[in-house]
Amino acid sequence: MKAKALRDAFGEALVELGRENEDVVVLDADVSGSTRTKMFGDVYPDRFFNVGIAEANMMNMAAGLAACGKVPFVSTFSFLACLRAGDQLRTSIAYPRLNVKVGAGYGGMSDSFDGPTHHSLCDIAVARSMPNMTVVVVSDPNQTKKAVKAVAAYDGPVYLRLSRAEVPYVLPEDAPFVLGKGNLLREGSDLTLVVTGVPLARTMEAADRLAKEGVQARVIEMATIKPIDREILVKAAQETGAVVTVEEHNIMGGLGSAVAEALVQEAPVPMEFVGIKDTFCESGPYDALLDRYGLSVDDIVSSAKAVLGRKSRVR
Numbered sequence: 001m002k003a004k005a006l007r008d009a010f011g012e013a014l015v016e017l018g019r020e021n022e023d024v025v026v027l028d029a030d031v032s033g034s035t036r037t038k039m040f041g042d043v044y045p046d047r048f049f050n051v052g053i054a055e056a057n058m059m060n061m062a063a064g065l066a067a068c069g070k071v072p073f074v075s076t077f078s079f080l081a082c083l084r085a086g087d088q089l090r091t092s093i094a095y096p097r098l099n100v101k102v103g104a105g106y107g108g109m110s111d112s113f114d115g116p117t118h119h120s121l122c123d124i125a126v127a128r129s130m131p132n133m134t135v136v137v138v139s140d141p142n143q144t145k146k147a148v149k150a151v152a153a154y155d156g157p158v159y160l161r162l163s164r165a166e167v168p169y170v171l172p173e174d175a176p177f178v179l180g181k182g183n184l185l186r187e188g189s190d191l192t193l194v195v196t197g198v199p200l201a202r203t204m205e206a207a208d209r210l211a212k213e214g215v216q217a218r219v220i221e222m223a224t225i226k227p228i229d230r231e232i233l234v235k236a237a238q239e240t241g242a243v244v245t246v247e248e249h250n251i252m253g254g255l256g257s258a259v260a261e262a263l264v265q266e267a268p269v270p271m272e273f274v275g276i277k278d279t280f281c282e283s284g285p286y287d288a289l290l291d292r293y294g295l296s297v298d299d300i301v302s303s304a305k306a307v308l309g310r311k312s313r314v315r
Contacts, residue, residue: 011036125253
């Protein structure tokens with residue numbers, strides 16, 4: 001299957017955006033070769049700022065640029081964006097609702113061999129808990145480019161979670177990207193799989209495997225974690241009666257929590273949570289890490305079967 005690293009798609013999208021909008025500026029904390037913002041810097045050196053290893057300062061600089069009418073994209077590894085620079089992200093950007101876009105690279109376990117200090121397992125929880133912050137997690141290369149343009153056009157702070165990983169093209173090329181809207185990728189009446197980010201391809205494979213066993217799984221890709229698409233979730237819960245969430249994040253505070261919060265108010269159904277089970281993760285090859293820490297296709301299939309069992313007991 002054709003694939004591309006999401007960080008490459010991000011870098012290419014920034015170059016295209018810079019061509020379309022002269023107010024776009026990019027800041028990076030000395031990792032532009034890794035985050036691929038170097039692509040923008042090579043083409044637009046007067047609008048690119050390498051601030052050095054100073055993530056907190058970078059957030060404050062971006063806030064100032066936004067206050068002056070620029071559209072700043074700041075980029076670093078996601079664990080640094082939400083934790084080391086968390087105070088500035090909250091106080092200088094989210095609180096005054098400034099128009100800063102945070103390109104949070106190397107999400108999840110995609111910084112494979114740098115281990116637990118560099119894996120980003122709680123960033124979605126941190127970002128979505130900040131008032132005024134929109135949170136987006138992209139799933140494939142085409143969507144990444146569309147998301148960059150969409151968040152640039154949106155007036156307000158956005159946390160855009162990216163990945164180092166090479167990811168298959170799963171979504172249709174003409175699939176729209178609309179902030180706050182989920183994508184229905186597969187119809188199904190037995191249960192719903194809600195997925196965000198890199199595990200999309202594995203989730204689609206799990207749905208295929210379930211179908212061979214006579215289980216029809218609806219698949220919803222949820223790129224916007226906040227604000228979440230309550231309408232598509234409530235409809236799916238009411239029509240299928242069971243939900244499994246799939247995310248490359250701690251099962252606490254991320255997509256699963258956001259979906260549960262939405263459904264418990266309007267359409268409570270049995271749920272299972274596929275993700276990292278509240279643990280730090282080791283170094284290793286990326287796909288092996290996904291398998292080891294609860295994100296294999298088998299994990300998704302077994303969770304689907306578990307929730308179907310609970311669904312039958314409820315009925």
